[in-house]
Amino acid sequence: MMHLLTWSPRRPSRWLLGAALYLVMALPALRAAEIEGLVLPVEDTSVSSPVLQEVIEAVLVKEGDQVKKGDVLVQLRSAKEQLQVDEAKKLVEQAQFVQKGLDALYKEKIGSHEQAIKAQTELDLAKIRLALAEEQLREKTVRSPVDGIVTRKFKEAGESVDRVEKLAEIVNIDRVYVRFYLDPKFMEVLHNGDDVNVRFPVLAGQQFKGKIDFIAPQIDASSNLFIVKLLIDNPGHKIKAGMRGLADFTKAAGA
Secondary structure: OOOOOOOOOOOOOHHHHHHHHHHHHHOOOOOOOOEEEEEEEEEEEEEEOOOOOEEEEEEOOOOOOEEOOOOEEEEEOOHHHHHHHHHHHHHHHHHHHHHHHHHHHHHOOOOOHHHHHHHHHHHHHHHHHHHHHHHHHHOOEEEOOOOEEEEEEOOOOOOEEOOOOEEEEEEEEEEEEEEEEEOHHHOOOOOOOOEEEEEOOOOOOOEEEEEEEEEOOOOOOOOOOEEEEEEEEOOOOOOOOOOEEEEOHHHHOOO
């Protein structure tokens, strides 16, 4: 005798209940007129070595550290450059002594004008050599060019690094962009400086005010969409790069 499997709407199977629950949870939290955008940091900076091949003496930050512009990130080996600075300072002192003496003799009509000019020239050259040596020493201390958070470091103490080779990446999310791809119908009705409210599904119940900071001057031929970026203040760093944001541009456009 053949048995038929039957399904009763009164007694749905656990599998069907689970599948239905999954589908409900998987539905995007997208309201009728909302468009989804991607959060980007205002600054995403790669810090590289400014010098030819050198050995790293110390890495002074770790991933997750918050840094200010000018903070030391990496110290490269610099003993030779320090000695060159010390030498250049002594040469400046010597040139200053000679220049001062010959200038005094010239003013007293004892020394020649040519000797005084030569001494001044030697002093100027010594100062230039000192400035060059100091600059070469400064390059061995790699500082952060921006405020931000260290999101990645590429080298450790004792490793060798070459010019333009990455040492660290720093992201600034004190403010963030949310990038949207919009229908061309919005191109004539949106303007830089317009306010647009943005919400983030992962930050339930919170809404943020964004301001249009960039409107692309062209439409992408493949997608027939154009880019708009909203700028949002993010002092508490609640908004993270990579989040998805939702905004209704019909309200901003007065539609």
